[in-house]
Amino acid sequence: MxxxxxxxxxxxxxxxxxxxxxxxxxxxxxxxxxxxxxxxAPMFGNYAASNATTASWMASIADSTKIVHMNIPGVHDSATWNYSVATQDSLDHVTALDGTTPAPPEYYRCQEKSMIDMLNAGIRVFDLRYAFDTTNSTLVFWHSEALLSETATVEDVMFGFYRWLDDHPTEALFLSFQYESSTTLYGTSDAAVQLELFATLTSPAAQKYILQTKDQFGTLGEARGHITLLRRFDFDQLPAEYEAAIPGVHFSPALWTDNSPDITLVYNSAKNLTAYVEDFYDTNGPMGSNASLNIQWKYNATTAHIQKATTMYPDSLFWTWASSEYTSNIPPETPKMMALGNGTAYTPLGGVNQRLIPFLRQQKGKRVGMVMFDFFDVPSNLVQTLLDI
Incomplete structure (x- = not known):
């Protein structure tokens, strides 16, 4: 460090x-x-501590509480918050180096608040998508072929999380790292990428702040002041000792069924520890299906999984992704439209987020698990509604 x-x-x-x-x-x-x-800052935001109650909401929860028994708000594709037309234009000279042509920014943008704002608003689970930059030398953030920043590295952003934990020692963070494929023409999760990520996540600073347990969730008391890695990546290009040395809970991409409303994933076979995941991110509706129908299908998958969390496998992790898109339509149902609706008669009930508010209120006193949102700040009471369950 x-x-x-x-x-x-x-x-x-x-x-x-x-x-x-x-x-x-x-x-x-x-x-x-x-x-x-x-x-x-281009990825993390301009650092600022906060005295808001949501910045320290875990302080009132007993140390003995199991992580798998908690209701924890999270965000999908957290690094996309700053991806606009201006951002895309400013990075064209970089992405053009290998011939990639991103779609319009609204196809990729899933948030509008910075990571520091997310932290202070109560978000504790972060979805982070990494790959090498176009020089194949530095780990940066991407969403598919959209380069999100040329300068803010994964290591830089980790220091933002470390600093925030210093200011909020009662809190526990959960960082989901996933290799983002389809970035550059020659991008691949090869040994060099995996070595760079390993170095970042095992540096002296990382060893201080990242919880050094492996493939299990303990209590909040054990996790306070630390980051629990949710490893949606493999070290398949490195010797076995690298996998043995990296902490965190391993959710292998090979076991994470693509675009599924009901994933059962064993992350610790020795102890038979299982996670139940909903990640139905593309509704795959027929061409011409309208936005309201696609939102309804996604809402149905999300609420069905949350209901399962309230009644089944109380000592297992439930991880629900309320995020989605359906970009095959013209015009496309972007992540923002799916989350919030488009403000017209085509989406009279709003998006997934608005529909979740009354549903979540009905779950009072129940375990719903980790829930990942797009545009988490709309409606403004969405996160607080989850925390109030």
Whole structure:
């Protein structure tokens, strides 16, 4: 960590050190951390601690509470919040290097609030999609062929999470890492990518903040102040000792059924520990099916899985993804339309998010598990409704 901070400090330069934003900083480590957080800002947002009750909502929950018994809000494709026409245009010169042509930004954008805003609003599970940049040398964030930032690296963003945990030690975070394929023409999860991710997630700083347990969920007391890795990636291009050394819960992509409303995934065969997952992200409706129908089909899959969580397998993890799209239609049902509706008579009940509010209120006192949202901040009481169950 010290080496990284010193390198970051050196990159500040004399002018930056003299600037007002650094004038009151007295510690060498503080200066370097400010530089790292500045680099992370296009993905993490501008760092700010918060006294909002949602920023420390876990403080009132007993240490003995099992993670699998909790109701925890999360966000799908969290790094897409800053992906706009302006972002896409600013990165065209990079993505053009290997001939990729992203679709319009609304096909990829799944959030509108920054990661720091998500944290302060109560979000505790983050879906993070990584791959090499176009030079095949640095881990950055993508959504399919959409490069989300040229400069904010995965390691930079991790320091944002570390700093936030320092400010909110009662909280526990869950970071889901997934290799994003279909990024560049020659992008692949090869040994170099896997080595870079391994180095990032096992650095001295990572070892301090990432919970060093493997393939099991414990209690909130054990998880407080730490990150639990949800590993939706394999180290299949590396020697076996790398897999043995990486902490976290392994959800192998080979076992995660694509576009399924009902996934049963054993993540610890020795102890027969199983996760139940709903990830029905593309409704696959027939051409011409309208937005209201597609939203209804997604809502049905999401609520069916949450109902299962309230009644079945109380000591297993339930992980529900309320996120979706149906871009085969013209015009497409983008993630935003599926989550929020389009404000017209075509979606009279709104999107999945609006429909979930009364449903979640009916689950008072029950376990619903982890629930991942697109555009989590609309309606404004969506996250609080889940926390109030």
């Amino acid at each position: 010290l080496a990284l901070l010193v390198t970051a400090l050196a990159s500040l330069g004399t002018a930056a050190l003299a600037s007002p934003s650094y004038a009151n900083t007295t510690s060498l480590a503080d200066l370097a951390l400010q530089k790292v957080l500045q680099d992370a």
